[in-house]
Amino acid sequence: MSDQGSSHQRDGSFYQRDRDWHPPAFFPAYKTSVLRSPRQALLSLGNTLSEMTGPVFGHDMLGPLDNDLIRNYAKTGDPIGQRIIVSGRVLDEDARPLPGVLVEFWQANAGGRYRHKKESYLAAIDPNFGGCGRTITDAEGRYTFRTIKPGAYPWPNGVNDWRPAHIHFSLFGHAFAQRLITQMYFEGDPMIWQCPIVRSIPDDKAIERLVAALDRESCLPMDALAYKFDIVLRGRRSTLFENRKEGN
Amino acid sequence: MVQSLDRLKESPSQTAGPYVHIGCTPNWVGITGVWDEDLGSVLVTPETKGERIVVTGRVIDGSGNPLKDALLEIWQADAAGFHNSPAERRGKADPAFKGWGRQPTDGTTGVYRFETIKPGPVPFPDGRPMAPHITFWIVARGINVGLHTRLYFGDEEAANAADPLLARIENRARVATLIAPRTLVEGVPTYTFDIHLQGDRETVFLDI
Numbered sequence: 001m002s003d004q005g006s007s008h009q010r011d012g013s014f015y016q017r018d019r020d021w022h023p024p025a026f027f028p029a030y031k032t033s034v035l036r037s038p039r040q041a042l043l044s045l046g047n048t049l050s051e052m053t054g055p056v057f058g059h060d061m062l063g064p065l066d067n068d069l070i071r072n073y074a075k076t077g078d079p080i081g082q083r084i085i086v087s088g089r090v091l092d093e094d095a096r097p098l099p100g101v102l103v104e105f106w107q108a109n110a111g112g113r114y115r116h117k118k119e120s121y122l123a124a125i126d127p128n129f130g131g132c133g134r135t136i137t138d139a140e141g142r143y144t145f146r147t148i149k150p151g152a153y154p155w156p157n158g159v160n161d162w163r164p165a166h167i168h169f170s171l172f173g174h175a176f177a178q179r180l181i182t183q184m185y186f187e188g189d190p191m192i193w194q195c196p197i198v199r200s201i202p203d204d205k206a207i208e209r210l211v212a213a214l215d216r217e218s219c220l221p222m223d224a225l226a227y228k229f230d231i232v233l234r235g236r237r238s239t240l241f242e243n244r245k246e247g248n
Numbered sequence: 249m250v251q252s253l254d255r256l257k258e259s260p261s262q263t264a265g266p267y268v269h270i271g272c273t274p275n276w277v278g279i280t281g282v283w284d285e286d287l288g289s290v291l292v293t294p295e296t297k298g299e300r301i302v303v304t305g306r307v308i309d310g311s312g313n314p315l316k317d318a319l320l321e322i323w324q325a326d327a328a329g330f331h332n333s334p335a336e337r338r339g340k341a342d343p344a345f346k347g348w349g350r351q352p353t354d355g356t357t358g359v360y361r362f363e364t365i366k367p368g369p370v371p372f373p374d375g376r377p378m379a380p381h382i383t384f385w386i387v388a389r390g391i392n393v394g395l396h397t398r399l400y401f402g403d404e405e406a407a408n409a410a411d412p413l414l415a416r417i418e419n420r421a422r423v424a425t426l427i428a429p430r431t432l433v434e435g436v437p438t439y440t441f442d443i444h445l446q447g448d449r450e451t452v453f454l455d456i
Contacts, residue, residue, distance in 0.1 A: 011335040013373075017455065022261045023392035030263070032390030035310035036445050040422075042455035045413060049370050050383045050398075051456045053333035054323065055348040063283055072282050093256045102287075106271025114267050115279060118317075130282050132274045168264065168271055175335065176323040177456050179385050179394055183262040197263060200392055206260040232256045 012237035013047035014177045015093055023200035030196045031157050051177040052236075057102040059136050066134050069107075069147035073130030079148050080126055081110025083224040086184070086212065087144035090137050090171065093235030097141025101233070102172040104134040105145065112153030112165075121153050146224065152191055164191035164198065173233045184229045185211045261394065264387035268319045269352055276352055288321065288350025291364040295344035298327030298365030302438040303399065303428065306358045307386055310446035314358025318388035321350045322362055322399075324381070329368030338371075366401065366437075372412045379407035379414070386443060396454040399441045402429040417452060425451045 025037035045051075065072040070079060086105075090098045108114045108131065111123035115131050129148060137143045150165050167184045185192045192198055192211060201207050209232075218226035269277045273286040292300065303322070306314040325331050330341035332348075341347065345365065353360045369377040382399040400408050408414055408427065417423050428439035443451045 011337075014456070017258065019393075019455070021257055025392055027392060030390070030392070033263075033392060034390075036315070036388065036390035037310075037392075038395065038450055038453050039446055040450050040452070042453050043413075043416060044455045045416070046373060047456055048372055048378065048413075049331060049336070050323065050325075050378075050381065051396075053331040053335045055332060055346055056334060066283060073279070091256060093258060095254070095256055104271045106267065106274075114270060116267050116270060116277060118266065130270075130274065130279045132271045132279060132282060134271075134283075168262075168268070170264070170268075170272055175333075176383055176385065177396075179321070180259065180261060181264045181268070181387055181394060182259050183265075201260045201262075203260075206257070209257070209259055210262070232259045234258050235255065 010096075010236045010238045011052060011174070012239040013052055014175070014234045014236045017234065021203060021206050023202065027196075027200040030200050033200070047177055052175050054173065054175040054178070057100065057136055057172060062134070062136060067143075067145035069129065069131065069133045069145065072133060074128040077128055079109065079129035081129075081148035081151075083146070084149045085144060085146050085218065085220065085224050085226040086167065086229055087142065087218065087226070088212075088229040088231065089141045090143065090173070090231050090233060091141060092173075092233050096235075097137075098173055098233060099137055099139045099141055100174070101137040101141070101143075102134065103137065103143045104132070104170040105147075105167050106132045107147065107150040107167045108153055110148050110151050112151030123151065123153065149186070149225070157196055161196060162191060162194070164189045164195050169231065171231060171233060175236070178233045180231075180233060182231070183210060184227075186227065187211055187214050261392060263389060263392055264319065264394070266317050266389040268317075268387060272319055272350060273352055286350070288348055291346060291349045291362060293344050296365055297342050297345070298367075300363070300436065301366050302361060302363055302433065302436050303382065303441060304359060304361040304438060305428070305441040305443065306360070307353060307388070307443045308445065312447070315353055315388050316355050316358045318353045318358075318360070318386060319350065320353070320360050321348065321385045322364070323348050323383045323385075324364065325367040325370050327365055327368050329370050331370070369407065374412075376410075376412055377407070379404050379411035381411075384443070395445075396456050397443065397451055398426055398454065399439065400427045401439060402427050422450075422452050425449060
């Protein structure tokens, strides 16, 4: 049996997503959204089994280096850049830890260059850095990975737009309705507040939720800085069971 | 004052960006050797029960151009209508069918393609059967919150006519945006499902 189903007592429908907290589909300052944003109202639907269920991802599918971006692509030595550890918890909106969540992450290298044939930034490719990793949250919803701090980079949106240093996160929780992709930014980076993609989020408090704190207690002496980044997925209602009528 | 509910807020979504494939399908963009196989690339094995089908199509932007950098995920019931999920309480799904798939659109043509099986019906919360369908989730550069929608099957006219979700669509002309016509391609039943992000044929997207 999976490590998610038995320990997690709630498998009812999900709380409604707060669309005023998420970025709107149409946000002209992020130019690509102009032609890629639905203009009709979304069709609201109470969750059905199609949304309340989701596949299981087990620790058994992971390789030993899947959450180590310093080593998982290295060919001739370690990648260049500042060594960091990113860790945190995945919770739901009721602050319950979510075990068994597939967390995938990807990023540019220390120079701000992605390993992608369509990437046109002048910064150098790092032969020892692939830029992708994954892990699965443990029984307490915890995850951790080791990587190189990504660099800022320019992008063809405005004439002179730059993205702040960031790591992309994809989260697969316990149901298809919980699916989320987001980005993590780094405490103290002045470029966060200049970025049109960041500014697509309407509420500054929501933006702050994507800024990871430098976690001095977790830094490894003479080795790596550490950042703490907690992620919240949608909460859900409980299902009443005959043997648990008192609730959860 | 009353007690605080103390709920947290969902982490805000951000675009998957142009390089979502680095993280979600690294082998597909040539980042090989990190792990053997991209997740979600195979839905069916010889043991999977059900009718083999292909689901293919494009994601089309407001100017009529297909997205060449999109990532799609699907989730569906097995041939008997069970989901391969711990939250499935009605019965045991076919263990040879994951029910979940992930595919990029082609970098040149913009076409995506899933090899899967035709799902069985799944009940609506009130017990009525929903018509067979596949749940879709689409992310890409320029999409700020991943888009949910559903594919229904063009050869299921009677079931579609009784489907509780399709019945909710007031503008009946838009129902067709969720229905994929069936053709035979080299003998394989093939459903073509183009997803229009904007315009006269904008697909019905769901707030679930």
